[in-house]
Amino acid sequence: VEILPFTGDNFAQVLANDFTDAKEIKTKNHFNYLMLYLGAGGLNAVSMVVEKEYISKDFLHDYAAYYALCFKRYDKFCKRVHFFRTSLTREQFEQSLLGRLDKAVDIWPHYLGFIVVKPIPSTVIGYTVLRNYNYVDDQPHRQFWGLRRYKVHIFGHEEEFESLAFQEQDHVLAACATTAIWSMLNKAAADYHTVLKSPNEITKDAGRMAWDGSRMFPNKGLIINQVCQAIVHSGLETEVKKPDGIPEDQKENVESNQFVSNTYTKKILHAYAGIGIPIILIIQVPNGDEVGMHAIAVSGHSMKPIAAEVHQHETRWLSANTEKFYAHDDQFGPFVRINFEKSFDLKTPWSEQHDKKLPTRVKAIIVSLYPKVRISYEDVEAIVIGLDYVLSRFFDGKFAHDLVWDVRLQLSENFKKEIAESTLHDQGKLQLLDECMPKYLWTASCYVGEIRILTFTFDATDVINGMIGRNVINFLPDHVKTTLGEFLELNKTTLGKDAFVNDSPTGYYAFLLKKLKE
Amino acid sequence: MTEQNQQSPEQLLTQILLPGESLTAFKVEMDEQAKASLEENRKKQMEALKRKDVDENLLRLVVKF
Numbered sequence: 001v002e003i004l005p006f007t008g009d010n011f012a013q014v015l016a017n018d019f020t021d022a023k024e025i026k027t028k029n030h031f032n033y034l035m036l037y038l039g040a041g042g043l044n045a046v047s048m049v050v051e052k053e054y055i056s057k058d059f060l061h062d063y064a065a066y067y068a069l070c071f072k073r074y075d076k077f078c079k080r081v082h083f084f085r086t087s088l089t090r091e092q093f094e095q096s097l098l099g100r101l102d103k104a105v106d107i108w109p110h111y112l113g114f115i116v117v118k119p120i121p122s123t124v125i126g127y128t129v130l131r132n133y134n135y136v137d138d139q140p141h142r143q144f145w146g147l148r149r150y151k152v153h154i155f156g157h158e159e160e161f162e163s164l165a166f167q168e169q170d171h172v173l174a175a176c177a178t179t180a181i182w183s184m185l186n187k188a189a190a191d192y193h194t195v196l197k198s199p200n201e202i203t204k205d206a207g208r209m210a211w212d213g214s215r216m217f218p219n220k221g222l223i224i225n226q227v228c229q230a231i232v233h234s235g236l237e238t239e240v241k242k243p244d245g246i247p248e249d250q251k252e253n254v255e256s257n258q259f260v261s262n263t264y265t266k267k268i269l270h271a272y273a274g275i276g277i278p279i280i281l282i283i284q285v286p287n288g289d290e291v292g293m294h295a296i297a298v299s300g301h302s303m304k305p306i307a308a309e310v311h312q313h314e315t316r317w318l319s320a321n322t323e324k325f326y327a328h329d330d331q332f333g334p335f336v337r338i339n340f341e342k343s344f345d346l347k348t349p350w351s352e353q354h355d356k357k358l359p360t361r362v363k364a365i366i367v368s369l370y371p372k373v374r375i376s377y378e379d380v381e382a383i384v385i386g387l388d389y390v391l392s393r394f395f396d397g398k399f400a401h402d403l404v405w406d407v408r409l410q411l412s413e414n415f416k417k418e419i420a421e422s423t424l425h426d427q428g429k430l431q432l433l434d435e436c437m438p439k440y441l442w443t444a445s446c447y448v449g450e451i452r453i454l455t456f457t458f459d460a461t462d463v464i465n466g467m468i469g470r471n472v473i474n475f476l477p478d479h480v481k482t483t484l485g486e487f488l489e490l491n492k493t494t495l496g497k498d499a500f501v502n503d504s505p506t507g508y509y510a511f512l513l514k515k516l517k518e
Numbered sequence: 519m520t521e522q523n524q525q526s527p528e529q530l531l532t533q534i535l536l537p538g539e540s541l542t543a544f545k546v547e548m549d550e551q552a553k554a555s556l557e558e559n560r561k562k563q564m565e566a567l568k569r570k571d572v573d574e575n576l577l578r579l580v581v582k583f
Contacts, residue, residue, distance in 0.1 A: 177581040211580055221582025228577075242572045255575055264569075282581055294583035315562070331583070364576055378570045382563040389559040393546050398539045423524060448534040477527040486543035494548050498556050501563040 001155075002050040003090050006083065008035055014050050014081050019121035030125050030168055033333040033349065034115075038083055043112050043136055047088035051154075054080040056116045058127045061198035062173050066217065067120065075119040078126055082154060085136075086110040097155050111159050114152065118170075125168035131161060132300070132326070132335050139302070144326065144335075146278035146299030148190040164278065164299045166334035167199070174199035175221045177280075178206070179330035180295040181230055184278040184368055187299070191276060194235040205233035224282060224364060227295065231368050236277070239376055241268055241365035247344040259284070260362040262340045263320065267407075268365050269301050270319035271377045274410035275440075280366040281327065285350035286358035293363060294350070299335070301325040308401040308449035315388045318406040318447070373409065373440045375460045375468060380407055380442045383469075383508060386500040387456060390512070391446065393495065394487045399448050406445040409460055412437035422452070423475055432473070438462075441470070451475075467507030472515035485516035 004010045012022040012031060025031050038045040056078045067074040084107060096107045112135075116126035129150050134142060147162040165186040169179045178199045189196035197205065203219055206226035210216050222230070228238040243258035250257035265281070272279055278297040285294045304321040326335045332349050338360075339347040345359035384405055391403060410418075419432050440460035445452050455473040462468040474481040488496070488509065496509040525533075535541075546552060 175581065176583055211578075221580045223578050223580050225577040227581065240572045240577065242569065242576055244569055255573070282579070285583055287583060292583040293579055293581040295581050363579065376570060378566050382566040385559060385563045385566060389556070395541070398536060398541060399534050400536050401534065423527075423530070425527070451530050451534055453530075453534070475527060476531050480531065480541055483541050483543050490543055490545045494546060495556075498560060501560050501567070 001090075001093070002052065003088055003093055004048045004050065005087070006038065006045040006048050010048065011035065011038075014048060014079065015115075015117055015124055017079075017117065017119050017124060018075075019119075020124060024122070025124070028122075029332050029349070029353075033336070034125075037130070037333055037335070038112070042133070043083070043131060044085050045083040045112055046086055046110075047084040049082040049084070049088070049093060049154075051080040051082070053077045054116060056080075056118075056127050058167070058198055059116065059118055062170065062200045065198075065200045066173055078119060079117040080114050081117060082114045083112040083130070084110045085112055097157060108157070108159055111152075111161075113161070113163060114154075116167075120170070123168050123170045125166075128166040128334060129163045130166070130334055131163060135161075141305065142300065142302040142326075143273070144300035145273040145276050146184075146187050146297070147276075148187050164297075164328060164334065166328045167330065169330040170199060172218045174203055175219045175295075176330050177222045177227045177282075177295040178202045178219070178230070180280050180297040180328065181227065181234075183297040183299075183328045184231075184280060185234055188234070188236060188277050188368060197234060202230050202234075206230040221293075224366070227280070227282075227366060231366070235371075236368045237371045237373070239367040239369065241367065243363065245344070247342075247359075247361065259344050260365060261343055262345075262362075263317075263343070265362050265365065266319040266322040266340070267317060267381070268367065268377060269298060269325055270303075270317075270322060271380075271407055272367050272369075272409055273301065274408045274414065275369065275373070277368050277370075278328070280368070281362055282364040282366065283346065283348070283350075284361045284363050285348065286354040286356070286360070287350065291358070294329075294331070296327040296329045296336070298325050298327045306404065306406075306447055306450055309404055311402045315385050316402050316404045318404050370440070372461045375442060375458065375462060375464055377407070377409070377442075379464050379468075379502070380444065380458055382502060383458070383500065384444045384456075386502075386508060387444065387446075387512075390488070390495055390499050390509075391454075391484075393491075394484055401449045404447045406447065407442070409440060409442050412439060412441050415441050415443060415457070419473075424473065428473065432471070435471075437470070442468075464502075465504070467504040467511055469508060469511040469515075472512065481516050485513060488513050488516065 012025045015025045016022040063076045095101050113130035115128045118126040147164050152159045169176050181202050185196050188194040206222050211223045231238050243260050244264045245261045246257050278299045324339045328334050329336045344361050348360040351360045438459045438461045442458040442460050445455040452475050457471040458468045500508040
């Protein structure tokens with residue numbers, strides 16, 4: 001064991017190996033990013049503990065599949081570096097392992113996580129589990145929903161905390177997409193009995209040969225279809241969200257100029273966050289004289305709180321309050337802060353370090369889901385636009401502020417927890433808590449200012465050809481529900497016929513009428 | 519989302535209604551403007567549903583950086 005202060009030189013030295021020296025390490029994006037992430041402006045690491053021989057199961061799989069078969073001699077033992085937010089002496093560390101330190105001076109509350117250093121050339125950052133920004137400065141508006149609990153065993157001591165595993169792209173066995181899938185599966189495997197595979201196994205699952213007809217290893221990247229295939233092989237289903245517009249600086253409306261708008265990206269991140277599976281973004285990044293596609297795994301986002309909004313013609317979505325998100329970018333590090341700019345641009349480290357500061361843009365979004373979730377966000381959004389239209393007619397000119405819609409996919413058990421803590425009257429709460437519900441629900445809550453007035457629930461496991469509405473929950477006095485029911489009855493022949501375009505258009509109007517009469 | 523407001527439903531309604539307003543059932547007059555607005559709403563719903571149709575070429579994009 002080696003105990004060192006956390007400095008740039010020491011950190012570069014511990015990341016170095018027989019193939020890559022400290023000088024070369026210092027030129028890597030990962031080193032610079034991790035210095036900031038672990039440094040004074042981030043997790044504030046002060047000390048490092050280096051385990052000189054460590055067997056990483058994750059690397060062992062890749063070692064057995066590839067490196068062991070090379071003529072050149074590669075080691076199978078890694079190094080593991082632990083970080084602490086306190087100064088540490090060897091005596092203190094040893095006394096702590098022996099359980100002889102008082103609680104007041106215990107070192108473990110200062111534990112920040114670890115990085116496995118792989119014994120291969122250049123791509124040295126292996127299995128990495130580090131705490132996130134909320135550990136140092138807990139902010140309620142910053143939500144890390146794509147995390148799981150990790151148990152870390154260090155010389156007989158067990159430490160447990162929430163994070164999402166990260167590793168650098170191994171250009172031989174994995175492309176960036178493989179690494180993003182690997183991070184996503186780290187969470188999904190903990191919650192959904194999905195199979196967690198090593199990067200090498202994920203790449204194999206993507207197909208038997210590369211997109212250009214050549215061998216899969218060394219890997220030259222995956223096409224989006226292969227990314228989806230690899231995810232499906234692990235027991236999940238995928239939904240691909242496509243570009244929905246053209247940035248102002250692109251004149252020609254051709255496919256290569258089309259991107260996913262920030263509005264749509266925010267809607268998708270907000271809508272699927274409740275399920276907790278990291279979302280994969282396919283982004284176009286600038287790199288020197290070219291641009292190319294890259295994959296990152298989003299595990300959190302931060303939002304402005306809900307507030308009173310002025311009336312506008314368009315439907316208002318709570319997701320618009322999203323300010324930034326946090327993603328594992330295998331070319332930089334874990335929990336990279338990414339800001340939204342203009343209608344289509346993202347402020348990423350790729351754009352920030354580019355000479356011309358060319359923007360990063362989202363080309364596609366891959367949402368991984370448990371197979372039972374069969375209804376997409378888009379299906380629910382269409383219904384909510386219809387609901388917004390009907391309610392806006394009823395409330396027209398009566399409310400001081402605009403209606404704002406919060407549309408989310410969630411587990412019914414979490415929805416019940418939310419209802420139990422809500423302002424709903426006790427009888428209404430008990431009725432919902434007692435109700436047998438599908439495992440996954442889409443919920444659409446309508447707010448005026450900070451006040452929730454109505455929540456609609458939809459069965460996320462149903463078929464879209466039918467009517468998937470389940471509940472209409474009224475948070476206002478009962479007479480509002482009665483009057484709204486009377487309004488719908490009076491306008492049945494006009495609004496009832498044309499307010500919804502879904503496969504079951506009249507079904508939704510009838511559903512509202514029925515539920516409001518209950 | 520944790521609810522911060524622990525007021526009664528009547529108090530909540532008073533807070534969001536404009537002074538002097540109350541909620542009543544009425545028949546929406548389907549004039550030309552209302553018909554156009556209904557049609558526009560239907561279009562927006564169809565646009566949302568159309569976003570589900572993913573182009574084949576998008577699935578062939580190489581992710582390699």
